[in-house]
Amino acid sequence: MSRAAAITSLDAPFAARLDAVAAETERLLDRLLSAQPLGGETVRPQRLIDAMRHASLGGGKRLRPFLTVETAALFQAPRERALMAGAAIECVHCYSLIHDDLPAMDDDALRRGRPTVHKAFDEATAILAGDSLLTLAFDIMVRPETHPDAAVRVALVSGLARAAGVGGMTGGQMLDLAAEGRFGMQGPRSESDTLTMQAMKTGALLRLACVAGAILGSAPQDAHDALARYGNALGQAFQIADDLLDVEGDAATLGKSTGKDAANGKATLVSILGLDGAHARLDALVADAEDALAPFGAAAGTLRAAARFVAERRA
Amino acid sequence: MSRAAAITSLDAPFAARLDAVAAETERLLDRLLSAQPLGGETVRPQRLIDAMRHASLGGGKRLRPFLTVETAALFQAPRERALMAGAAIECVHCYSLIHDDLPAMDDDALRRGRPTVHKAFDEATAILAGDSLLTLAFDIMVRPETHPDAAVRVALVSGLARAAGVGGMTGGQMLDLAAEGRFGMQGPRSESDTLTMQAMKTGALLRLACVAGAILGSAPQDAHDALARYGNALGQAFQIADDLLDVEGDAATLGKSTGKDAANGKATLVSILGLDGAHARLDALVADAEDALAPFGAAAGTLRAAARFVAERRA
Numbered sequence A, B: 001m002s003r004a005a006a007i008t009s010l011d012a013p014f015a016a017r018l019d020a021v022a023a024e025t026e027r028l029l030d031r032l033l034s035a036q037p038l039g040g041e042t043v044r045p046q047r048l049i050d051a052m053r054h055a056s057l058g059g060g061k062r063l064r065p066f067l068t069v070e071t072a073a074l075f076q077a078p079r080e081r082a083l084m085a086g087a088a089i090e091c092v093h094c095y096s097l098i099h100d101d102l103p104a105m106d107d108d109a110l111r112r113g114r115p116t117v118h119k120a121f122d123e124a125t126a127i128l129a130g131d132s133l134l135t136l137a138f139d140i141m142v143r144p145e146t147h148p149d150a151a152v153r154v155a156l157v158s159g160l161a162r163a164a165g166v167g168g169m170t171g172g173q174m175l176d177l178a179a180e181g182r183f184g185m186q187g188p189r190s191e192s193d194t195l196t197m198q199a200m201k202t203g204a205l206l207r208l209a210c211v212a213g214a215i216l217g218s219a220p221q222d223a224h225d226a227l228a229r230y231g232n233a234l235g236q237a238f239q240i241a242d243d244l245l246d247v248e249g250d251a252a253t254l255g256k257s258t259g260k261d262a263a264n265g266k267a268t269l270v271s272i273l274g275l276d277g278a279h280a281r282l283d284a285l286v287a288d289a290e291d292a293l294a295p296f297g298a299a300a301g302t303l304r305a306a307a308r309f310v311a312e313r314r315a
Helices: A003-032 A046-056 A063-073 A079-101 A123-141 A150-164 A169-179 A191-216 A221-248 A269-292 A294-312 B003-032 B046-056 B063-073 B079-101 B123-141 B150-164 B169-179 B191-216 B221-248 B269-292 B294-312
Strands: none
Touching (some): A003 A063, A003 A079, A003 A294, A046 A079, A046 B169, A063 A079, A063 A191, A063 A294, A079 A123, A079 A150, A079 A191, A079 B123, A123 B079, A123 B123, A123 B150, A123 B169, A150 A169, A150 A191, A150 B123, A150 B150, A169 A191, A169 B123, A221 A269, A221 A294, B003 B063, B003 B294, B046 B079, B046 B123, B063 B079, B063 B221, B063 B294, B079 B123, B079 B150, B079 B169, B079 B191, B150 B191, B169 B191, B191 B221, B221 B269, B221 B294, B269 B294
């Protein structure tokens, strides 16, 4: 049975669970972003709130919240808490998209088939909306609703800061810009450097989304390590799939432009390994992700399907 | 005795204490920003780290760390912890300056007499350096070195997120841009709306810097409230002094351009109250700040001097 057929047979329950988390995350973010930010004020930064809502509502697979909800479920951690932590992580993801799309960065006009924030609003509003979503992420993560134990919230905040910061997402984004030759410097070109860049840029936050379930569930260290390994493999698979979509994908289906990596002369695992090599690497990563989940047995079936979904997605 | 003479007589010990915190904060930030962000990596986002260092080292009065150190001292909280919390708050301050200076925002080329980050580097690097400093702020605040008790760190992280976010600094910055007529909308024009905008834009972080000492010292609620009142008055005084400097100040002394508010047709307390009215308001705010400190007696002498310093600074 081909992998495509295998995923089709698994698709229905997995897709239903993914959609359920997406709907719950949408409702939660809608509530978190409609709360009055200050009591009794006479003026509100309504345009800023509108821009934050534009960037974070009405779209997205909500893969990161899904990973947090499903890993938390392995330890019977309450779903409402996992949704809060997932919403915090999703705010970081959405902020990064706003800033990445800015004219000075990737200069994209389209995101999820809709105008990017600086197109729908303006650049100043987009910069501030990104800043505000990043800040809101920590606000959400540190709330008692995320976990009653302050030590758990501290671990989540610390994990989020490390995943999002200079040793993670922003550092990886910087290396990615350098890889395009942006600063007149040689960016990462080797497979090893490219893997490091991607592990920082997209991998760190995806891994945190997986590890967050273990933190919320006060899981033992070996379970924590297993989910970190799963998250690493899933993050690499996600990035290769993304790079493949940039080569093989359809802009209309994706809701964003394609062919950018080649146009920018950027090294990716696809340009380094070739198309066949990249597809083979994807299969190996899915196998590694599944292997990491072995200790959890049948309970991790949805997470196994998630790894295949990430590798084989077409949008 | 005139207020100017009064501050001169207090200046020496106050200035020495301010300088001491500035030097300690500089050393701490230098250490926090030189740490290897990831173990074992082969590529580092060195340009990003350089930009973060450009923005946060080598300048600044370090007023916010000073307020945290001095309020923490009222409760005998260890100075090293207050310096950590102060460094986190300073990172938020420095990030906000990077983003405020961007071409799409205030479009400033000069900050503390040096090129702004997007001038010294480039816009993409400046956006990412701001994002990274904001993220680092939470990373620092949540570390065990800031306080051994996770509940205290949670209170600090929560306070920082509220002060920096849409209900605080970024929301206030948005209202400030609207006040310039940026979005074709009527911005805050009344005294009340202008006070709200300023309480969010600059007041919230200054107040947090004061309240952080009470949080670090596990102070009783009335002491917490007294420092919040002090921080409110000091924040308003800081902003009026800033607006006065924009009218009366010297660009060379300030290390930034002046006359921007009038050029932008922006309502400030100075344009609303007039120069004499603004100076009178400043005196009343200093008196209120001093009054709020009454419960702390002689121990709060330095904080009293800080209120006068903020009101009467010339740079």
